[in-house]
Amino acid sequence: ASGFWFNIGGESSAACHINEDGTAVVAVGTPDIGGSRASMAMMAAEILGIPVERVRPIVADTSSIGFSFLTGGSRVTFATGMATTQAAEKVVEELKKRAAMIWDITPDAVEWKDGQAFPAGANAGSFEPLPLAEIALKSGRTGGPISAEVSINAQGAGPGFATHICDVEVDKETGYVKILRYTAVQDVGRAIHPSYVEGQIQGGVTQGIGWALNEEYIYDKDGRPENPGFLDYRVPVAPDVPMINAVMVENANPRHPFGARGVGEVPIVPPMAAVANAIADAIGIRMRDLPMSPPRLRAAIDAEELPRAAE
Incomplete structure (x- = not known):
């Protein structure tokens, strides 16, 4: 026998914070009923370019993070995962800005790969790669804490x-x-x-x-x-x-x-x-x-x- 379920997206919020030791915290407002915390950590780790063991996923108090719609078996990994991904992408952009500040070059001359900042080309300079942990350690001198929060209304869940x-x-x-x-x-x-x-x-x-x-x-x-x-x-x-x-x-x-x-x-x-x-x-x-x-x-x-x- 065959069956179908329409699936949904909807409102979801997620935050990504970088600690001074180079680890990351992913905070979401959707309780884990099927392994979603692990999935959030894996997606954030992929974007940040660090081992998943260095990402700590937490289900935050819903009053401390943006609104998230209901938790169900057909939307959390999709919708909250999309918010988590976008938050991690924002963090990567901030990491590139901090690396540019350390190197005294423009942010668009920095690229992010495998958890490290690299000069985007020979014209950007010949700097040694800056790992995420090193950028995090210097965050107090380059603008303060590195974090991002995203709230979205996810569409395109797919049946x-x-x-x-x-x-x-x-x-x-x-x-x-x-x-x-x-x-x-x-x-x-x-x-x-x-x-x-x-x-x-x-x-x-x-x-x-x-x-x-x-x-x-x-x-x-x-x-x-x-x-x-x-x-x-x-x-x-x-x-x-x-x-x-x-x-x-x-x-x-x-x-x-x-x-x-x-x-x-x-x-x-x-x-x-x-x-x-x-x-x-x-x-x-x-x-x-x-x-x-x-x-x-x-x-x-x-x-x-x-x-x-x-x-």
Whole structure:
């Protein structure tokens, strides 16, 4: 089964600060629910040209940084990542100005590469490269702290698509469905942090399997829920799912500087249809209501078999 999610951008803010020891801090206002801090650090490190270990990402108090829209699985790496990238680019421009001040040349005669300032050409002078840490150490004598903050309304999130393949085993005596194998193929843009992208796909699939097979509220005759807690509300646990094979198709989003595309919500769309298709293929019965729980599936099997028995 295949599925689609539109993805969004929206308002996001980020700040990038350079410490005197040459490390950097990236501050954002969007909580980390899927590995976004690591992704922010990686994008900032790429722009600054320093190892990612020297970038400390933090989720700041939202009253201390510009407004950011909601945190969700389909927008933070895209939108806040774009703000982070632009803040880091502003910092690089400031670093070039500071290097120009140290060398007594114009800023446009300085280029930035691999975390160092270089003269842009022979006409700019024959100076030794200035590493970021050295420029940071001299910042008190060249204008003060080096930092930048950016607030944007990010556009161009780009939709996400996924196709899921599911194999099941159905116990016709009990109606129990066992997931034997599950493969999720998804257009992820460029996977900034592949392990976290894989984890988001696996999490979405697991949630979708729960929706497909077990999860529902049950109410008594007075409208009170009879399964209000996790002891009674059946969600998938580790033995319920196999190792989910996530296949990442990297088709870079041209509207993002690193090609990022939202991935967190796409994988919850196809599982219900994929599981239903697998059940239909296994026992020839098309389930049309969720969840396809053992009682419902057993009832559907009975409804199919009773007319045959009467013949």
